[in-house]
Structure formats: C-alpha cells, structure tokens
Amino acid sequence: MVAIRPSVKATAPIIIIGGHYDSVAAGPGANDNASGTAVVMELGRVLALRYPKYEFRFIGFGAEEVGLVGSTAYVQALTPEERQRVVAMINIDMISVGDTLYIGGSSGLTRLAFNAASEVGVSNVAGMPADIANASDHAPFAAAGMPVLFLNRENDPNYHRATDTLDKVLPKNLEMVGNIVIKVIENLSGN
Numbered sequence: 345m346v347a348i349r350p351s352v353k354a355t356a357p358i359i360i361i362g363g364h365y366d367s368v369a370a371g372p373g374a375n376d377n378a379s380g381t382a383v384v385m386e387l388g389r390v391l392a393l394r395y396p397k398y399e400f401r402f403i404g405f406g407a408e409e410v411g412l413v414g415s416t417a418y419v420q421a422l423t424p425e426e427r428q429r430v431v432a433m434i435n436i437d438m439i440s441v442g443d444t445l446y447i448g449g450s451s452g453l454t455r456l457a458f459n460a461a462s463e464v465g466v467s468n469v470a471g472m473p474a475d476i477a478n479a480s481d482h483a484p485f486a487a488a489g490m491p492v493l494f495l496n497r498e499n500d501p502n503y504h505r506a507t508d509t510l511d512k513v514l515p516k517n518l519e520m521v522g523n524i525v526i527k528v529i530e531n532l533s534g535n
C-alpha cells in the first residue's frame with residue numbers, strides 16, 4: 345500500500361512514512377504492527393495539506409515478519425533519482441505497548457527525534473537497543489544510503505503472542521508518536 349502526496353515541485357525532497365501491516369501467525373498483531381499502521385494512516389490525513397515543499401509517501405509494507413520482504417522490494421524498485429531525493433524514511437513499528445519509546449536510525453534524524461520528543465513532552469525515551477537496530481523496514485533504506493528514523497517500543501510482553509490484542513493498545517502512545525513525527529518534519533524543514 346503506497347499513497348503519494350505530491351509536492352509543488354516534481355523534484356522535491358521525499359519524506360517516506362511507513363510501517364508494516366503484516367503480523368506473525370502466532371498473534372493478531374495489535375501492537376506489532378496495527379499500532380504503527382494506524383499512525384501512518386493518521387499522519388497521511390494530518391499531513392495531506394501541509395509542508396508542500398516535500399513529497400510524502402505513506403507506505404504500508406507487507407511481509408516484514410518473514411524478512412523485510414516488502415520494504416526490500418520497494419527499495420529495489422526506487423530509481424537512483426528517487427533515492428537521492430529521500431531526505432527521511434520514518435519507520436513506525438510497535439509503538440503502543442511498553443514503557444520506553446526507543447529512537448534509532450541516522451544520527452541527524454535521531455537527534456531531531458530526541459529533541460522533538462522533549463518538545464512534545466515525552467520523557468521515557470532511549471536510544472535503540474543494538475539487537476533490534478536493523479530489525480525492521482527502515483533497514484533496506486539505510487543500507488541503500490537513505491537517512492532513516494526508527495521508532496519502536498520493543499519491550500512489549502505480548503510480542504509475537506496471541507495476547508498482542510487491541511485491548512492492550514494505548515491511544516495516547518499512538519498520538520505521542522504522531523506528534524513526534526510531525527515535530528521532526530517541522531524541524532527538518534526549518535519552519
């Protein structure tokens with residue numbers, strides 16, 4: 345699933361906001377990753393008429409859980425010209441359950457995200473644990489040289505279990521991540 349919000353310019357910088365919509369067979373995947381998918385869709389609604397200097401691409405990736413298949417195929421299909429234009433790929437994966445919001449990715453975007461978290465009043469944030477730093481859909485973009493940001497709460501006790509259900513999802517955590525992403529874009533664009 346790819347939705348493109350064009351810019352006023354055909355050669356505009358591109359911001360990709362994505363998350364995977366598949367889950368594992370063992371569980372319904374409410375946190376992993378209906379939570380991220382919901383934020384991607386809401387950001388599509390909220391950003392539809394904002395920041396016209398950017399082209400936005402809102403993407404729901406398939407087949408993440410079996411080895412980042414959807415995101416890898418998407419990156420392979422990008423032309424060299426498109427890759428050059430991507431200024432941020434923001435991956436939202438498992439962001440509703442767990443005490444700490446982990447922030448990882450390229451140094452510049454990571455710094456912007458930590459600043460954004462403090463500006464929107466989010467305090468329980470930490471750097472991404474190394475064992476999951478490359479374990480989601482931003483990784484193929486990073487490997488192809490594009491700047492990435494990865495937002496995740498990996499400390500979900502229901503991870504990949506039948507108990508990863510909708511009743512555990514905290515709407516305030518979805519709102520928090522949406523606000524951080526908007527603030528990152530605002531600060532990236534300098535207005």
Ligand SMILES: [Zn+2]
Nearest residue numbers: 376377437438
């Ligand atoms: Zn996931």
